[in-house]
Structures are given as C-alpha cells and as structure tokens.
Amino acid sequence: DAMVIQNPRYQVTQFGKPVTLSCSQTLNHNVMYWYQQKSSQAPKLLFHYYDKDFNNEADTPDNFQSRRPNTSFCFLDIRSPGLGDAAMYLCATSKLVPGRVRVGTNEKLFFGSGTQLSVL
Amino acid sequence: AQSVTQPDIHITVSEGASLELRCNYSYGATPYLFWYVQSPGQGLQLLLKYFSGDTLVQGIEDFEAECKTSQSSFNLRRPSVHWSDAAEYFCAVVRGGGGADGLTFGKGTHLIIQP
Structure with a gap:
C-alpha cells in the first residue's frame, strides 16, 4: 500500500x-x-514542515507556497506558474524523534x- | 556546504556484468550518505544508507556501497545487473544543520543495460 500519496499524477496548468x-x-x-x-x-528541496513549523529554502521563489493543515496532508501552491516551473514535484516524509542525535534520526525519506x- | 558529486552522467553495462556507480562527497564531519534509485516517472526508492560503523553497507537486493573517507567516496556496487536495473541513481547526503533538513542530491547517473 502506498504510504506517501501524491495527487494528481499528472497536472497541466x-x-x-x-x-x-x-x-x-x-x-x-x-x-x-x-x-x-x-x-x-537532481531533486531540489523547496521547503519542509517539521510538525507545523515551516522551513523555506533561501532560494525558493516566492511564487511557491506550502500549507500543512494537519499531520497527514501537505500542499504545494504555485501562485503564478511560469514555463520554467514545469517539473516533477516530489513529496517526501520522515520521522524526526526529538532528543535523539539529530542527523541520525533522519534515517529515511519516504x-x-x-x-x-x-x-502551457 | 555538504554536497555530493556523481561524475558519470551515463553508464552502460551489459546484463549480468558487475556495476559500480561513483559518488564523491564533501562534508565537514562524519557523512551521512544515501543511494536512491528512480525509475522513469517514479519517485525515489532508498537502496541503502550509511550513518556510522562498518563502512561497507548492504542494501536491498544485493546492492552495496562502501564509504571510503580517505577518498571521500561512496560508490554503489552490484555484482550482477539485471535489465530491470535500468534507472536513474542518485547519491545523497544529509544537509547541514541535521534534524529535519532533508537531503542534498547529486545530479544522478543514468544506468543503461544492454543485452
């Protein structure tokens, strides 16, 4: 069973x-x-959420926003897509255990x- | 900043032959390294990871990689490739700051399997 589900598989805008x-x-x-x-x-990180804390990469354009209404869902909003935004967008998750050695907790991204x- | 370099854009290997994909890393301390595989139009699947301890790590199926700090390398190997191994392979390192910061990926190596 899929554990990280992205919809839709293809999007045209x-x-x-x-x-x-x-x-x-x-x-x-x-x-x-x-x-x-x-x-x-290579995949390039745009941003991530650690719980409800949003962490934006310095070089992520303002055109890209994200929302995480709850633990299970996360959305990527592109406010005004340009031709250069055509790409594959990958979502990934990991479990960070507070108090553990920080890097060692990032054991696997799904x-x-x-x-x-x-x-178009 | 932590980074990985994959010097080979394309690699062609005959089916049944051995495979080695190169990865070099730049890291200020003990590296935390990964190999991922991506089939066309798919997400990334983890093959193996290295955090500490034995520098030779085993992954899924019979993939393995060895972290050689003297060479700053983390090459991926497989003794015998199958046609289904044709894919894009990415080496990755945990980003600076640790915690939830995610991974930085190399540019990938495209593996072609010839009959």
Whole structure:
C-alpha cells in the first residue's frame, strides 16, 4: 500500500494560473518535504514542515507556497506558474524523534511517486 | 556546504556484468550518505544508507556501497545487473544543520543495460 500519496499524477496548468499539488501520508511522520525535480536534474528541496513549523529554502521563489493543515496532508501552491516551473514535484516524509542525535534520526525519506507538472 | 558529486552522467553495462556507480562527497564531519534509485516517472526508492560503523553497507537486493573517507567516496556496487536495473541513481547526503533538513542530491547517473 502506498504510504506517501501524491495527487494528481499528472497536472497541466496554464501560464499564470494558480495550481495546487497535494501530498498525503499514512506514516504519521512529523516531517514533510517538497522537492522540485526538473528534467534530467537532481531533486531540489523547496521547503519542509517539521510538525507545523515551516522551513523555506533561501532560494525558493516566492511564487511557491506550502500549507500543512494537519499531520497527514501537505500542499504545494504555485501562485503564478511560469514555463520554467514545469517539473516533477516530489513529496517526501520522515520521522524526526526529538532528543535523539539529530542527523541520525533522519534515517529515511519516504517518497511519493511525484506529480508531473506541465505549464502551457 | 555538504554536497555530493556523481561524475558519470551515463553508464552502460551489459546484463549480468558487475556495476559500480561513483559518488564523491564533501562534508565537514562524519557523512551521512544515501543511494536512491528512480525509475522513469517514479519517485525515489532508498537502496541503502550509511550513518556510522562498518563502512561497507548492504542494501536491498544485493546492492552495496562502501564509504571510503580517505577518498571521500561512496560508490554503489552490484555484482550482477539485471535489465530491470535500468534507472536513474542518485547519491545523497544529509544537509547541514541535521534534524529535519532533508537531503542534498547529486545530479544522478543514468544506468543503461544492454543485452
């Protein structure tokens, strides 16, 4: 059974038209990540939530926002998609145990299958 | 900043032959390293990870990797590849700051299996 579910699998939007990608998880993990992966490139972290704390990467454009209404769901909002935003968007989760050696707790990221976004 | 470099963009291996994919890391302290595989149009699947202890780590199926600090390398190996191994392989390192900061990925190596 899928543990990190991304919907939709493929998303087509128009230039400048807001779009939302969704991610849900059944693992009860406290950390959720959004990665952007352009064609033939490495996944690039956009931001993550540690519980309700939002952590934005310094080079993530303002055009990208995220919401996490509860533990299970996390959304990626692109306010005005440009052609350069066409990419695979990957959601991932992990469990961080407070008090443990911080790096050692980040033992594994569980990835969803991604949403392939096209911008017309 | 912590980073990984995968020097080979493409690797072609004959089915049944051995495989080695290269990864070099840059890290200020003990590295925490991963190998992920990505089939076309799919998410990333963890093959193996290294945190500490024995520098030779075993992963799923018969993938293995060895962390060599003298060479700052974490090469992925498999004794015999199958056609289904054709995919993109990413080496990754835990980002600076630890905790929930996630991973930094290399640019990937595309593995091609020829009959």
